[in-house]
Amino acid sequence: MQEIDSLIQNYLKDLDYTPVLVMLDNINTGKKLRSKLLLNIAGKNDISFKLCAIIELIHLASLLHDDIIDEAKLRRGARSINDKFGAKNALMLGDILYSKAFFELSKIDTNFAQIVSDAVVKLSLGEFMDINLSQEFNIDENKYLKMIYHKTAILIEASARCGAIIANLSEDDFAIYGKNLGLAFQIIDDILDIKSDEKILGKPIMNDFKEGKTTLPYIYLYKKLNDVDKKTLMSFFKKELNKDEITWVKEQMVKNQILEEVFNEARSYGDQALKAIENYNKTSLNEIIDNMISREF
Template identity: 35%
Template sequence: MDSDTSNLIQFKDHFEIINDEMFKVFNSRVPLVEEIGRHALLGHGKRLRPLIFVLSCELCSYQQEDVYQLSTIFEYIHTASLLHDDVLDNAEIRRNRPSANQVWGNHAAVLEGDFLVSKALAIAIRAGNIPFLAKITETTTQMTEGQILELAHTDDWEISKDLYLEIVTAKTAMLISTACACGAIISDAGSETADALTRFGLDAGIAFQLIDDLLDYTSSEEVFGKPVGKDLREGKVTLPFIYTLEQLAITEKNRLEDLFLKHQPTDDDYKDIIDLVRRNGALDRIRDEAQSYVDKAINSLDIFPDSTTKRDLAILSQHIIDRKK
């Protein structure tokens, strides 16, 4: 058991039920759809989004039997976004396994992602709660907009922190926030409760992506499940690199930009950039910012009375900072 998993051992029963439910409702008349789907859904997926939905439901005293089935919505949508991401990025590895697009090709991977979104929406419709369904469909729209916004700024070395955070919010934080908000919505918990859980999920989600982008420069492929420096190679200018560029003299920045955007950088060139990011203090700064977002997230839970579930949500949000992958 790795350290990331052991930190979440108290949620083991939840994870087992989520996994069972996820594969119970995942079916297709086309065997290849099931084969690709199982490949994409297995691996070392964290299941944090369905878990955070279950805990949000518990916090709002939702006790219906469909809570775990509804939780699969968020893993299906998340996995669909990864399938589409990997096609756009020509990724070869996902969760320490060959990516679906590498095994079955881009066309099959894109269609599998579409199937997973359709499956998620079908489950949401069966819940019979229009605000619940509306929140989920709004989120899938925002996630797509975030992906396109990121695509529009590929190799954009002038990207601002504000624009970076706009992309992060739409692509990553919004789904985590929606998983929290939907726990309140399905429970008819009221607007104050829904707003608090929405804020909790949004801040925790931003922290999650900040750490993800940090790990892209600090982890190893064996631990992280994908190549280190992958973002830079794909032209994604994330916060570690934004902060690094801010500290460079204009002549050095122009030299590097010319090398990376107009010529063919070598593996050693990428290694030099990664080392530069690691040395300049940007990563400590980002970890501190991520912790601040987690602290804000936990403070959003102040409206709830103390309970085991409230503490579990706080533990889960802190895990975002402490994780290694």
């Protein structure tokens, strides 16, 4: 991944403005799932490295804007950029990363530019959907899945699609792989928000629910509760939960086997991803699915 980090640094050094680089140094660039996916499909070459750097810039920009909207103080266990440098600076950095990514993208084949730019439009639409869904307790699973497809899976799908084009493989097959990988990835995140340790997760547990995100575990739980317990769960929505309230939610999750059910859904999407590329003998892509589903953060 060092090649990609170096490209990102060089792209932003071109701007000749130190505050951009200072803030970039304070961002944990994360697992680079999208880059690993693209490189495992396309192999290591000049165009694939450039596309990875561009996609990572876009992903980082989306996280910056996401943290501003959520007023998040932590990102991957460290202070968020908006908390450390202020929301205005974080917003402008996000805009700069997006704009620089599109500038570098314009130098590459227009096919890649169309795929990635279309994904960014849908990603932004997904963020918009997330904001609107957060206004009230959502129990519509389809609305939630549509939102996470746009907000999370679409850029992973675009990465797989670009990789397939570079490698002269079926764009459609690898797009299906990427889409289902992205859906599974977000659903595992939903589970970890509830069951993971705060130190491992890098943020408070059940933070999603406090921010107004009715993720799949809460949707599934709501549907299994009696009327009294449904009211109790809804009373916790967008609330800073105390220890007893957290314990109540976790006990209900265990009693109703919710996390197992949600995990099985994530596994189902993983299986659909693998089925789409079963004829390509890409064992590394099987490992990406396995590692993503078994992760702890």
